[in-house]
Amino acid sequence: MHYYRYSNAEVSCWYKYLLFSYNIVFWLAGVAFLAAGLWAWSEKGVLSDLTKVTGLHGLDPVVLVLVVGIVMFTLGFAGCVGALRENICLLKFFCGTIVFIFLLELAVAVLAFLFQDWVRDRVKEFFENNIKSYRDDIDLQNLIDSLQKINHCCGAQGPDDWDFNIYFNCSSESKSREKCGVPFSCCIPDPAQKVVNTQCGYDIRKKSKSQWDDQIFVKGCILALEAWLPRNIYIVAGVFIAISLLQIFGIFLARTLISDIEAVKAGNAF
Secondary structure, rough: OOOHEEEEEEEHHHHHHHHHHHHHHHHHHHHHHHHHHHHHHHHOOOOOOOHHHHHHHHHHHHHOOOOOOHHHHHHHHHHHHHOOOOOOOOHHHHHHHHHHHHOOOOOOOOHHOOOOOHHHHHHHHHHHHHHHOOOOOOOHHHHHHHHHHHOOOOOOOOOOHHOOOOOOOOOOOOOOOOOOOOOOEEOOOOOOOOOOOOOOOOOHHHOOOHHHOOOOOOHHHHHHHHHHHHHHHHHHHHHHHHHHHHHHHHHHHHHHHHHHHHHHHHHHHO
16 A cells, blocks of 8 residues: 655745745845946046945045945845745845845944944044045035034044144144034034025134134044933834844745745655
8 A cells, every 4th residue: 555645745835925025125235326426426437447446544434335225235135036946045045145134234333332332432443534535525525524414522522632634633744724623414404594604614723722603513433422312212222123123034935935835845756
């Protein structure tokens, strides 16, 4: 007498196409980030001379955009193809990478909380390095200006940090017109002015510090960010939780699909 085993295991179309839809968003976002980054680099002439990247001592924001784009494009591609082709290797790569990123985010958050002084010193060092390169890259310049305008701050710990920049340094050897000044983003805006005065910070640090309060922001950006975080802790926590839930959802879909595929293969083996 012969015995036959009939397997009812099958790959769920619901999970399969839900994971595909989840990843197509990642893939398209990755393409958009890559396109924006490459366009920005082409505008700055970096694609024709890559030494412009290595020559910048501060952060080129475009590099960050490109790294995010590459990660999202790769994960989205692996997830889409893995779901459609029911490829366990690609699905495990997608799932493993998402788990790694999730644990990395968690570790960074915990370490930042436990070693606040060390983080503060690194942020100060990072900000000062970028102040030095303020005029070397237009994207970095716009990033620092936005940070100072939004947070009503100037420099890492105060306006005098702009001595780190060769153009704003108060040295007697400097021939720059911006000597002993600050960027316009440090200036307290005048509601009556509709046009931004980009020269409002000229020579301001030649005056006594008692005169600064009426013309420029005197609080450093590190202190401003430290004051901003407690006021917006619920927003920060909400964003972190939302991102974590999306990652956990992606991990759940991938693991469920992998289990279905393995069950079908095991059933077909008999």
